[in-house]
Amino acid sequence: MALVSLETLPTNLLEAVNLCLSYMREAPIDDLALINTSFAAETAYRTVIQQTRALQRKDFVFNAGDRSYTPVLDVASGEYRILADQFCTKVVGDRFAIRDSSQPVPMIMSFDDDDDLGPRQFIVNARDMAGKPRDWKSANPVKVHATFTMPFDFLPEAAKAVVALTAAALCGEHSGEGIEASPYHANELQNAVIDLADFDLDTMPVNFYTTLDNRR
Incomplete structure (x- = not known):
């Protein structure tokens, strides 16, 4: 060859x-x-x-870390959501908590900006660092562990x-x-x-x- x-x-x-x-x-x-x-x-x-x-897709020090976010009110749905950083691709509430299939699974939803500058990424159903599900009924800060896909x-x-x-x-x-x-x-x-x-x-x-x- x-x-x-x-x-x-x-x-x-x-x-x-x-x-x-x-x-x-x-x-x-x-x-x-x-x-x-x-x-x-x-x-x-x-x-x-x-x-x-x-x-x-793996958590390395350079592309993952704990982040504190303040949920924002999404006018379209009336729900509080976290506006994720650019390139954020995955979130978990607590890296060390034992997973419970009955708990909400963190996920990211993308929405188009009105000014068409790119999609906004919302984190929904994330857990806090104590492993408790977030109710998303207030704008209190919440900490999550986020993974990013960097260029x-x-x-x-x-x-x-x-x-x-x-x-x-x-x-x-x-x-x-x-x-x-x-x-x-x-x-x-x-x-x-x-x-x-x-x-x-x-x-x-x-x-x-x-x-x-x-x-x-």
Whole structure:
């Protein structure tokens, strides 16, 4: 099988797309505005975006954290809801509470803004940090644990490497030539996975002997 020998790690979305294109034996593009000019460029871009989202379905320190929100009255429904931050994709009330299937499941609903600047994201049926369901009948602040899907360019370097190298390997695997990862990229992917875990631990160390409620 053909082998990609390009030894580089992407630092932005354009470079990640071009790495995928190199694994497809396609020419690089100079601007992301050109992703719709060929099937290969569109496939490379879509693969990077998919892997960016897939990685961030997990809670990392860089894309998740506790947030305090004040519910706002949604005039259309007459209900109080939380207006989520941009890129927020998931919320839970308490990471450590034992789930009860009879309790409300947190979910996000999107509504179009009147000024058409983008959708507003409302968190509904979230639980507070004590694991109690929110009644949404007042505008008192509530704390939730939120997970965000950040754009590729805002990811830590280790996360960029994991996303870009995984996406490139997938593009090569599904190309007509069955291109496999170069030894350099295969090794860098393993290192990036380890670095990403280390990044999480360095940012928020784990104390395996603690009995405090805020343990990881």
